[in-house]
Amino acid sequence: MTSPVIDLDIVVPVFNEEARLGPTLRALTAHTATLPLSVRVTVVDNGSVDRTAEVVDEAALASPDNTSVRLIGCSRQGKGAAVRRGLLAATARWRGFCDADLSTPPQVLTDVVGHLEQGSPVVIGSRRVAGAGYEVAQPLVRRVGSSTFRLMTRPLVGDVADTQCGFKFFSAGAAEQIFSRVTANGFAFDVEVLAVAARLGLPVVEVPVRWTDQEGSSFSVWTHGRRVVSEVLAVHASLARMAS
């Protein structure tokens, strides 16, 4: 079977997203339909037990002409593992991933593609650059947590303002270089991606997004805080190995 040449591969990692994934894929493909590109959306199922796969089938039936929707699986648990699995299966000129809750509006894709076209190897959504912000103000405990997190990660990622926005795109070369080196599966995954990019000397462009916190977000500062710290430390260690 010969597959047509794909310009843009979008990976969406999912775990039990039967409720949110349908609207996300509709919004995403509605926007990709406006791009003068051939697009492939790859949903990576991270072991869902609900009807996530059936939702992907419905979206695939309704997808616009220039966009195909496919489903693959990842048997290793964790967002990082799923994204890596999806990006290693990608073949397009430009590749990236976005979250299943679509906290980042898909319209940002147009800006992202613009930067990629101009040759930027890494283009990411950011809530902390001029023109960006939160639709809904964040609670204090979350803001304190975020500041601490940024303080810890700054030495790794250089002057990237927002590491955690789930909307990151790469040129084919950058994606291959970065994702063959990334090992984290949990929250520190995004940090490691940018840290590896920094080590490889790849410049990062941040595109402003208006972010909405989605219901059903699984993050809790209290319960996950300690894990985040240990994962970030693990990234430090793995980067040290990469350098040596």
Next chain:
Amino acid sequence: MTSTSRGQLVVLNWRDCRHPGAGAAELYCERVAGELAARGRDVVLVTSRPAGTPAREQVDGYSIRRLGNWWSVYPLALLWLVKHRATVGSVVDSQNGVPFFSPLVTRRGVPVVLLVHHVHQDLFVRALHPAAARLAAWLEGPASRRVYRRRAVVVLSPSARAQVRRRLKFDGPVTVVPCGADRVGARLARAATPRIVVVGRLTPLKRLEWLVDAVAEVRVQRPDVELHLIGAGPARSGLEERARSTGAPVVFHGRLSDRDRDALLGTAWLTVNASDGGDWALSLIEANAAGVPALARRVGGMTDAVRHGRTGWLVHGTAEDFSTAMARALDVLADPSVAAAMGERARRWAARFTWSRTADGLAEVLDREEARLERRLAGARERRTGNDLVVVLSVPASAIPADWESGRRAGDVWVSDGTTVRGLLTGADEADVPGILRRLDVDQTDPAVSVLVARHADLLGQWTDADGVVDLAEAVGVPVELPVDEGRGNRRAA
């Protein structure tokens, strides 16, 4: 031969079929007990003792031991297990809301499979005093999770598996082993006029009033429509009253003998279920086995039991939506060729659910559990199980060596239909497939080899969907054609 076939296999369930409130859970336990006894296992069903039943009985090749009432059976069954500790070789422990906690008293190395018939968390809140509901919910969730930990769990449908993961938060392996369904002999001639037949106890939870109202409405267009209810139950008088006041053509048959029930079911155009959804709908599958398509709401296990547009239809929404869908379904089925095609698919779908396969599935889980315990007793570390991802690997039979069965991984299900060999691989993804193909000695570059993430229907054994879908929306006033799909039906996403 593993030792599960040596020691006694104990099936624990709070009721048996002699109990007046017996339902599908009791049928499951008894049929599995009978099937496994027929294969030479020494099986005993330990259950409660309703008035007028003997304490000991031999049925169908296995023995029944009855102890205590609906609650005292739990401690008494544990005492029974302690007393017979030396001879108990394996346990199937039924959780009807609350399990028996048998791992607390069985010997190390005795495989215990937790059979979760249904997740009751919501039902407890509705049915019990708040304090009792909290206790019951704790026993069903956190306490069970603690006691059964990494032990194997069996559920009846993919939706039930989702409940066990999400509501009870069990993290051990969960396997879907669906109910069997008894088939009715030859398809009888269906009635000349539109007829809906529903088999089951008449209880308020089933929303049978929706059906009565719907059939009253359908009658405006189709004066010859009839709804036949087979079964007794507390909701009957209310329904009779409702049928009288709305003028709905409903026939109440009460309980019928198996033969009369099958004869009536065989004349149906359609069977329906308006309930909020259990984990499975045995009555719909049994109707399917008689060649009768089903209409149900798109909730819970109904979405697993009914293949939308193939063996029946699923409807979203309110009583009115249900009523509209029922009218349309009868319109569609008025065409004898459509009715024959749908009936044939329904029959094929039901044919994959046999009690023998159910027993195979349960025996397989028991063996796997025993092997796991043996490894652990030998000091081996617990093997990492992948997540719940399951993929379907399809290989043309011509591309696979004749002795392929020896290269299978333990725990995977493989089926060959002569042209294609399909494996249901648990905890594996597409990246693991090259290794599996190498072991099977299959050329990985063969374009006819395919890997797909399993849908819920795949977990129930429906691995190909060559048939097109009969859409209800198109059916009004438009002649319906049966589209024949190229290849994989509506599975387009991979």
